[in-house]
Amino acid sequence: MSSLTPHIKTKAQALGFDLVGMAAAFPHPDFSFFRQWIQDGHFGTMEYLKRTLEKRANPQTLLPKAQSIICVGLSYPASSPRSFERDEKNRGWISNYAWGLDYHDIMKPRLHLLANWIRGQTSSEEKFYCGVDTSPLLERSYATRAGLGWIGKNTMLLHPKRGSFFFIGFILTTLPLTYDSPLPDRCGTCSACLNICPTQALTPHHLDAKRCIAYLTLEHKGDIEDPDLRKKMGTYLAGCDLCQEVCPWNQKENLAHEKNLAARPLLSCPSLKDLKKWDKKIFETYTAGTPLAWVGFKKWQRNLKIALENSQESGDAFLSSCCPEGGVPSKAENRHPRKGDISTT
Numbered sequence: 001m002s003s004l005t006p007h008i009k010t011k012a013q014a015l016g017f018d019l020v021g022m023a024a025a026f027p028h029p030d031f032s033f034f035r036q037w038i039q040d041g042h043f044g045t046m047e048y049l050k051r052t053l054e055k056r057a058n059p060q061t062l063l064p065k066a067q068s069i070i071c072v073g074l075s076y077p078a079s080s081p082r083s084f085e086r087d088e089k090n091r092g093w094i095s096n097y098a099w100g101l102d103y104h105d106i107m108k109p110r111l112h113l114l115a116n117w118i119r120g121q122t123s124s125e126e127k128f129y130c131g132v133d134t135s136p137l138l139e140r141s142y143a144t145r146a147g148l149g150w151i152g153k154n155t156m157l158l159h160p161k162r163g164s165f166f167f168i169g170f171i172l173t174t175l176p177l178t179y180d181s182p183l184p185d186r187c188g189t190c191s192a193c194l195n196i197c198p199t200q201a202l203t204p205h206h207l208d209a210k211r212c213i214a215y216l217t218l219e220h221k222g223d224i225e226d227p228d229l230r231k232k233m234g235t236y237l238a239g240c241d242l243c244q245e246v247c248p249w250n251q252k253e254n255l256a257h258e259k260n261l262a263a264r265p266l267l268s269c270p271s272l273k274d275l276k277k278w279d280k281k282i283f284e285t286y287t288a289g290t291p292l293a294w295v296g297f298k299k300w301q302r303n304l305k306i307a308l309e310n311s312q313e314s315g316d317a318f319l320s321s322c323c324p325e326g327g328v329p330s331k332a333e334n335r336h337p338r339k340g341d342i343s344t345t
């Protein structure tokens, strides 16, 4: 059955995936990093990570008798100029990953197409499970095992040709396949990502999510009280790209070709003054179908309030009128769980 492997790779590329590799689906030793990370409390309020801790120990909890994992990468466009090259302090920043359509909605249907195609080449007994982001699987660790890149000091999976601006998806399967080899770590003595992080969230290969602007803007439940962190969040409204933007492996030409991930005009570097006018309806209209829709209006307002504090744009009227609950998002607006990953068994 391993003779099918190169054909699966060709099919994955034909479906638009930029990277594809295969790995054995047995438990990954990185689980001990994950467990320690949870025990040390670095997950902040992302309780779903703690809740699903044990499930991450073994992919067979997602698909019994899984033998192999097919890992894919889909590149997304990175902005030029970079977020730190903005010359106006009155503009907010939305992370590159959220500029286009929701990557889950782009990748999952294609993974199902791939799984169905493989099923057509094999016995109907074979089982498949497709996932992007939301499943309890150590995605970066398995993608590393499948040869999609190495884990950089900023904790991102990096590929020598593709850099780190790509999403990961996977198919677990009961099929035996031919496996790829991991790539060597090419960070060397570089520490650009560690140095630029405004909140000192990074130590090599390790992130304290509680200090990360991506976490604070996208995932954190409740207000952000620490005045030092609030200040360091600058005018980032959703996510943060800094530790990727400075990485030497991301300075090459960005090879993203997926049109659905191209920026919606209003989402790239928006004027804070304009954003003050957005009510819930406008927010929902402009963000429909993008990853920003997950953030929800209340978190968005909390983030905008902080961005206004940190900008030269006067936010006084906005601050006193728009955040009756102090900008604290309701539980229902938080990210996980959302549409679950789907088993096609």
Ligand code: B12
Binding pocket: 030, 031, 033, 034, 037, 046, 049, 095, 096, 097, 132, 133, 134, 135, 136, 137, 138, 139, 140, 141, 151, 154, 155, 156, 157, 158, 164, 165, 166, 167, 168, 169, 205, 206, 207, 209, 212, 214, 215, 218, 219, 238, 239, 240, 241, 243
């Ligand atoms: C929780 C989460 C977050 C959290 C925590 C991130 C983190 N670094 O832990 C927050 C909200 C901060 C976040 C932010 C972002 N995220 Co996120 N996130 C996840 C999620 C759901 C789980 C990650 C996790 O388990 N973290 C806990 C830590 C311990 O695990 P880990 O970082 O994956 O590290 C693994 C390995 O590196 C290894 N390991 C860890 N430490 C060490 C040390 C050594 C020495 C070694 C050898 C190995 C090792 O073991 C770990 C367990 O597998 C994954 C999807 C998934 N199911 O995996 C997406 C995922 C990691 N996120 C992704 C993205 C795109 C982002 C952002 C870029 C979005 C943005 N622009 O704002 C930022 C990047 C910030 C950053 N520097 O990581 C992509 C990353 C793609 C890539 N090329 O790496 C993923 C894979 C989603 C996807 N399917 O595409 N994210």
Ligand code: SF4
Binding pocket: 154, 196, 197, 198, 199, 200, 201, 202, 207, 211, 212, 213, 214, 240, 241, 242, 243, 244
């Ligand atoms: S995403 Fe931003 S805040 Fe988070 S680790 Fe990277 S540079 Fe630091």
Ligand code: SF4
Binding pocket: 152, 153, 154, 155, 158, 186, 187, 188, 190, 191, 192, 193, 194, 243, 246, 247, 248, 249
């Ligand atoms: S900036 Fe340097 S240290 Fe950080 S991930 Fe990139 S190469 Fe590695």
